[in-house]
Amino acid sequence: MIRVENVMRCFTAPGGREVRAVDGISFHVAPGEVFGLLGPNGAGKTTTLRIILGLLRPTSGQASIGGYGVAESPDEVKRQVGIVSAGAALYQHLTVREMLLFCADLYRTPPSQAGEELERLSLLLGFKDYIDRRCGTLSTGQRQRVHLARALIHRPPVLLLDEPTSGLDVLGSQVVAEFIALARSEGRAVLLTTHQLDEAERLCDRFGLLHRGRLVRTGTLTELRQISGCNSLVEMFLKLAASVDERAIE
DSSP states (O other): OEEEEEEEEEEEOTTSOEEEEEEEEEEEEOTTOEEEEEOOTTSSHHHHHHHHHTSSOOSEEEEEETTEETTTOHHHHHHTEEEEETTOOOOTTSBHHHHHHHHHHHTTOOHHHHHHHHHHHHHHTTOGGGTTSBGGGOOHHHHHHHHHHHHHTTOOSEEEEESTTTTOOHHHHHHHHHHHHHHHHTTOEEEEEESOHHHHHHHOSEEEEEETTEEEEEEOHHHHHHHHOOSSHHHHHHHHHHHHHHHHHO
């Protein structure tokens, strides 16, 4: 469903030095799978998402969603994707209902289908009691539920989640975990970026460890444990990242 092939993105830093924010990475995400693209801040996670969405052109390589090339069919790609980002905002003066139906209309979702999906999501995500309140009056946890519903309102087969639990407490993070489980059960392909490796262990089916723009390893938790000899993602990432840094120095 999501396919990234040998994607590289270079920038020119002050002084004319070339920086490879994304350095020839390849991975895929199947329907019903949650793939965690993991790494510290600055590893290239958000840049990769922007390339997949067609917001940035890769210097080389290609990305596709559902068989549609990002460069060749950008509008079709965007119609197939739902996005959850820590930096996203809501229209403060719209009610939750108005906000979500407006978003559905942007994706050209038929009104009857949008209404049905709104009703379904209000029950699944638990915001039915405040569906007619203005977004500006909602708590952080309530707003997060609306963000999640906005990603699903047009029934996309693919979800891109960029640091979705950033700034949330334990209860808010649990809402995100339940949302991801729902997406998986409905057969959606989910790409999750995060630097919180312990949290990723309980959310993802497979992982890609990203370090300085390079995809150091990919695999399930069991496979990565066998490769690294470490038990947790934190331990194995530190070990693998250190080996990459040593080779770079040599």
